[in-house]
Amino acid sequence: MGENGRLDTPQWFKELCVWAISSQSIEKMPETMRKFTDSLGITTALHWYNWHQIPFDNDYPHYFPAKEGFREAVAEIQKNGDCYVMPYINGRLWDTRDKGVDDFQFTSLALQATTKKENGKPYVEKYGSKEPDGSEVELAVMCPSTDVWKKKLEENISLLTNDCGVAGVYVDQVGAAKPVLCFDKSHGHPLAGGYWWNSEYWKMFEGIREKMPRETVLTTECNAETFVNVYDGFLTWHFQYQNQVPAFAAVYGGSLQMFGRSFQIESRHTLANRMKMAQQLVFGEQIGWIDPRIVDDPRQFPFFRKIVNTRYQFRDYFYKGEMIRPPKLLDNISEISADWQWQGEQIITMGAVLSGAWRKTDEKDNTVSAVYFFVNVSDKPITSQVSVQFDEIGLKTTANPFEKPVIFEPGIPMAIELFSLK
Numbered sequence: 001m002g003e004n005g006r007l008d009t010p011q012w013f014k015e016l017c018v019w020a021i022s023s024q025s026i027e028k029m030p031e032t033m034r035k036f037t038d039s040l041g042i043t044t045a046l047h048w049y050n051w052h053q054i055p056f057d058n059d060y061p062h063y064f065p066a067k068e069g070f071r072e073a074v075a076e077i078q079k080n081g082d083c084y085v086m087p088y089i090n091g092r093l094w095d096t097r098d099k100g101v102d103d104f105q106f107t108s109l110a111l112q113a114t115t116k117k118e119n120g121k122p123y124v125e126k127y128g129s130k131e132p133d134g135s136e137v138e139l140a141v142m143c144p145s146t147d148v149w150k151k152k153l154e155e156n157i158s159l160l161t162n163d164c165g166v167a168g169v170y171v172d173q174v175g176a177a178k179p180v181l182c183f184d185k186s187h188g189h190p191l192a193g194g195y196w197w198n199s200e201y202w203k204m205f206e207g208i209r210e211k212m213p214r215e216t217v218l219t220t221e222c223n224a225e226t227f228v229n230v231y232d233g234f235l236t237w238h239f240q241y242q243n244q245v246p247a248f249a250a251v252y253g254g255s256l257q258m259f260g261r262s263f264q265i266e267s268r269h270t271l272a273n274r275m276k277m278a279q280q281l282v283f284g285e286q287i288g289w290i291d292p293r294i295v296d297d298p299r300q301f302p303f304f305r306k307i308v309n310t311r312y313q314f315r316d317y318f319y320k321g322e323m324i325r326p327p328k329l330l331d332n333i334s335e336i337s338a339d340w341q342w343q344g345e346q347i348i349t350m351g352a353v354l355s356g357a358w359r360k361t362d363e364k365d366n367t368v369s370a371v372y373f374f375v376n377v378s379d380k381p382i383t384s385q386v387s388v389q390f391d392e393i394g395l396k397t398t399a400n401p402f403e404k405p406v407i408f409e410p411g412i413p414m415a416i417e418l419f420s421l422k
């Protein structure tokens with residue numbers, strides 16, 4: 001760690017404040033991202049799905065050749081240096097029929113490197129995708145200890161970062177999925193469970209990172225503590241539950257970036273989306289991953305833009321600083337509820353004003369500063385006394401902006417920044 005946080009993560013990624021997610025065509029994507037970026041007025045990033053010719057969750061891991069024009073589209077999107085492209089790949093699976101319904105390289109190359117049950121058969125998973133004949137795609141879980149899988153992932157990531165020029169690669173499932181109890185004696189690891197699953201992935205990604213261009217990043221699905229050392233960011237799209245607290249950000253904020261909530265762009269989800277965006281801001285996450293066509297939604301885009309720009313204004317707190325105790329609202333404020341949609345209906349209820357706080361120190365100027373965020377996601381003004389403990393963070397402030405009750409205007413993120421000598 002240095003004065004700007006983690007040293008092996010590029011500065012653009014630490015400062016990034018917003019993500020789009022899209023599967024649009026090669027032809028449309030540059031224009032879509034230009035509009036998204038210009039409308040927000042700050043640097044953005046794109047998590048690009050279905051950039052490959054193979055269907056989703058099918059014929060993995062043969063992502064190449066990419067769709068025609070992919071490399072040129074990446075260059076077009078990134079040419080001004082204000083938008084970064086991060087394509088999707090899966091980090092665990094090899095299709096057992098990996099060329100339509102045919103066995104292309106599965107038996108000849110992959111089978112020896114799949115995870116095996118006690119009976120010697122590979123572990124196979126299904127995700128609802130279909131082969132051309134209508135049968136379900138069966139994907140084998142690869143063993144991270146094997147050279148076959150290490151080489152294949154390294155090859156795909158190198159083709160993306162070195163040949164296609166993308167700024168990062170998202171490696172699906174590695175953080176999200178539990179270790180598989182592999183019983184294949186020929187792999188050389190202890191049989192079944194143990195430390196080896198994670199340490200073999202660490203070796204794999206340490207090797208991959210060495211060969212990636214310096215300014216590129218790796219991310220994976222979910223906030224898996226065991227992979228903090230080999231990824232720059234975690235897709236926290238599963239932060240979808242009642243009574244969530246930012247425990248992970250309190251420990252790891254600044255060490256790596258969290259990004260991505262599960263948004264549905266339709267206008268009936270407007271309130272749920274506001275709650276998620278506000279919670280992302282106060283939890284210190286990069287905002288989004290959202291359909292870039294949100295720019296055309298006059299009900300949702302203005303609030304989204306305000307949240308993103310508030311984060312941008314105070315972005316250095318999130319990579320240089322640390323999360324501190326969120327300010328507490330002392331009055332009884334109204335609650336709001338909305339369906340956050342997670343494996344079906346998921347009603348989330350919370351106080352209408354969300355709050356969070358971050359602190360940073362500047363050794364050169366011998367100062368400490370803190371920023372307190374408040375977002376009223378309801379449609380009415382709310383007034384409350386606020387309790388803030390300055391002494392526990394070493395802030396010696398003479399003027400206390402929280403002495404009197406604070407009025408929180410609806411839909412307007414509020415940030416109060418305070419400085420003092422250390």
Ligand SMILES: [Zn+2]
Pocket residue numbers: 114115116143144145182183184187189
């Ligand atoms: Zn194994």
